[in-house]
Amino acid sequence: MSSVPVTIWSLEQTSASDLLPAAAPEGDDLRIVRAEVPSPEFSRFLYASVGGDIHWTDRLGWDYARWQGFLDRPGVETWVAYDRGTPAGYVELEAQDEGVVEIVYFGLLPAFRGRRIGGHLLSYGIARAWDLAERWPDRTPTKRVWLHTCSKDGEFAMANYLRRGFTLFDTKVEEEAVVSTPGPWPGAYPA
Template sequence: MSDVPQATAPTTEVTTWSLEQTSATDLRPAAVPEGDVRIVRSEVPLPEFSRFLYAAVGGDIRWTDRLGMTYAQWREFLERPGTETWVAYVNGTPAGYVELEAQDGGAVEILYFGLVPAFRGRRIGGHLLSYGTARAWDLAERWPQRPRTERVWLHTCSKDGPYAMDNYLRRGFRLFDTRTEVEPVLATPGPWPGAYGP
């Protein structure tokens, strides 16, 4: 056996917070930002577009869990009844998105939410979260086979942007669980190599 010490991969401590609303009246909408900001549902399941949004929004905050999914896996997920993608456009350009998933027991999870870095800090995030949360509450109107929404929930973590938690709390979400785990440090993938580096 070699006496040479083995290099260990760097790790980091990550805290994950879970938040919820249990009534549509919990939602406290943000002000609508100025300018040409529109939020539109992407109704055609399109893995290429979904993966673009995922990489463009999450690339600098180390969203990596879906990067290994195949085209067929993306499509299968997007085609599930009660799964919706709502996209914010600024002057016709995709600026961010909210992805909803209807779950058992009348729950709807906000699976992914965020803005492309170029559009952060422009008061778009509060409006997009407000709109997406409202669509979670009325999701059964578009999916009659799903039960009426009784709960909307999400999770955020210490890798997310510095204003994420404040945005959720301002919109009326309440903390119900906190967990801390040690994870490997992953490279920032970005939508392409070097997108967020020097």
């Protein structure tokens, strides 16, 4: 199997005041709602639909039980953007030890990219990372929010993170296997 080098950048915010929010897109009937009922089917749909054309592969082999186990963990949240009732994208948060929250996944379905939804959704997700302990009283208040992005992600991903107030703290290059990822189903979105 062939492989390609992938650059991975890790970014962080260390204060809620680091967040530089983007404005909501004008004219869109956009709502962002927490998916409060853990649903492996829905989470896999979001993961495959957002990540299919940018080659997200690490969760493709997860079975139902593994999805359920992850989603049932205290401090794991999925926030979904809806445009006129249709899922447009999502932010997945995971509370970690010592007041750390990771933005594990963030992105838009291909049909919703380029409509100024991403900056607003990311801003909203970051704010929910900073106030996560308010919804999970057993968690330590958030002291740090971090994420990683890579050279496979969308061309505007890094710029969006930097505009939202993240700072770079690590860069590395890893070899990753080339895996065919057709999206949520073969032919769902042109590559």
